[in-house]
Amino acid sequence: MLAGLIFATEDAGDRPGVLAATLPFGGMTLLEYQARLLVGAGAGHILVAVTRMTPALLGAVSRAAKRGVPVDVVRSPEEAAAKVHPLASVVVVADGLVTTDDVVDRVAGEGKDAVVVTQEPSASLERLDARYCWAGVARAPAQRLADIAAFPADYDFQSTLLRAIVQAGAEQIPLPASAVRAGHGVEREGAALASRSNAVLAALTERRTSWADRHVFTRIARLVLPKVVEKALPGWLLTAGGVLLGGGAVALVAAGWPWGAAVALPGVAALATGAALSALRGEDKRASAQETLIAVISAVVLLALGAAESRADATWDGLILALVTVAATAIGERTQARVRRWWGSPAAYLLLVVPFAIAGRVSWGLAAVAAYAFITLAAAVESRREKP
Template sequence: MLAGLIFATEDAGDRPGTLAATLPFGGMTLLEYQARLLVGAGVAQILVAVTRMTPALLGAVSRAAKRGVPIDVVRSAQEAAAKAHPLASIVVIADGLVTTDDVVERIAGEGKDAVVVTQDASVSLERLDARHCWAGIARTPAQRLSDIAAFPADYDFQSTLLRAIVQAGAEQIALPASAIRAGHGVERDGAALASRSNAVLAALTERRTSWADRHVFTRTARLLLPKVVERALPGWLLTASGVALAGMAAVLILAGWPWGALIALPGVAAFATGAALSALRGEERRAQVQERLIAVSAALVILTLGAGESLLELSWDGLILALVTVAATAIGERTQARVRRWWGSPAGYLLLVTPFAVTGRVSWGLAAVAIYAFVTLAAAVESQREKP
């Protein structure tokens, strides 16, 4: 069994009387984000170690519990040992820790004591030896809680538990440099936490790897996400905006204005931003839906461009090129195991065909994306062949 232990005891550095765990982070509180990471790693129980309950903390715990994993609030090692399953392996999250799914998933699971360490003191809590500092996350058997339960009440729960884990011969796992770039660190200052939130948001947008996503739509999402989070805009608003813009583009194209394809581009940016925001909040299903809507928007624009061109030229050529593009893309998306940077994608095809549509060369654009989609499909199929 896997369980989680989140520490929420320290006040924010710039907000006296406010617990750092209740500071805003990515449209939620830091504690809710930490709980989301643990739920994503597969924990079946979460313990929250506190010294006092505040209305903000109570609300954060209540909202975090809606993810379907029971959350118990404990005030000491004795209470934690009593409520934790005796055979559980516990992932320990330090007070004020900001990290990513990759780091939590790397340390989660069954096994002996382990601590994530770093040589960068700016993203750590306590020094373990002359070279290494604790990076704020560890794994330990539930027995370790029982080992420190008899310690005096004035001992710091978090620090004492860390020392017990280290003295048990914990495995040291190096914190990857990519995690630091993605915002990993311990932070209890509201303004600095907002900066780390932006770093995590930026890292989430990097999940999309094709050239069009990485160099156009990812950069746009990186600019929009902090503003969306700051204004607490709901995720459905981004989805609705994307759908509305795609529909408007299709209507304009069918009305005889092919430049309407240009309007679909901000719609794709809205979907990309919404997908990253959903991923931050642990709503993977919604994020996948928004990713699929990007493909649907691109297909809708390309098909309407093909239909409009066929009607204008009284020929099936435009519609056939559009159908070839959509069919090749659909098969290619199912075939690709590892996407190469130069391979085409729905967002890339939309980006490529738009300049042709704006300049009135729709048939040229449709031919270009059809060839690109077919070449991508061929490369994807070839990558799946067993090499002799």
């Protein structure tokens, strides 16, 4: 069984009386984000170590518990040891830590004591030895909480637990350089935390691997996401905007204006932005639905272009090319192969066909995306073949 222990004891550096754990982060509080990481790593129980309760902290704990995992507030190692399952493996998250799910996933699971370490003091909390510093994430058996339960009450809970883990011969896990670039670090200043939030958002958008996503829609998402978070816009608004723009593009194409396909591009960008925001908030089903909508909109726009071209030329060529593209893409997605940067994607096909549609050469564009989709499918199937 996996459990999580989040420390929420320190005040924000620029907001006296406000706990750093309750500072805004990505449209939620930092505590909720940390809880989301633990739930995503498989934690079935979360403990929040506090020294005092505030209305903001109470609200954050209540919202974190809505993820379907019980969340208990503890004030001492004794309480924590009493509430956690005695056979659980506990992932410890430092007070004010910003990190990514890759780091937490790397520590989560069964095993002996472990600490994530770094040689960069800017991304750390406490120095462990002359070479390494603690990077704010650790793993320990529940017994470690019982080991420090008898310590005097004036001992710092977080620091004492860390020392007990290290003295137990903890495995040292190096912090990946990519995590630092993605915003990993301890932060208790509101303004600086917002900056780290933007770095985490940027890292989430970078996971989109195809060239169209990475170099076009991801760049748009990186510009728009901080503003969306700052204004606390609901995620459904991005989804609705993407669907409306996609529907508008189809309507324009069906009305005889092929250039209307370009209207779908900002809709895809809105959905890509919404998917990144949903991923940050741990709303995996919504993020998956938004990714699916990108594929659906791209497919419907291509089919509308194909149907309009067939109607104009009195042949089946345009519609057949569009159907080939959609079918090849659907089959390619089912291969579950590791996506290469140059491979096509629904967003890439839409992006490629739009210039042809604007220039009035729809059939050329459909032929290009059909060939591209077929080449991508062939590469995906080849990558799944067992090599002799």
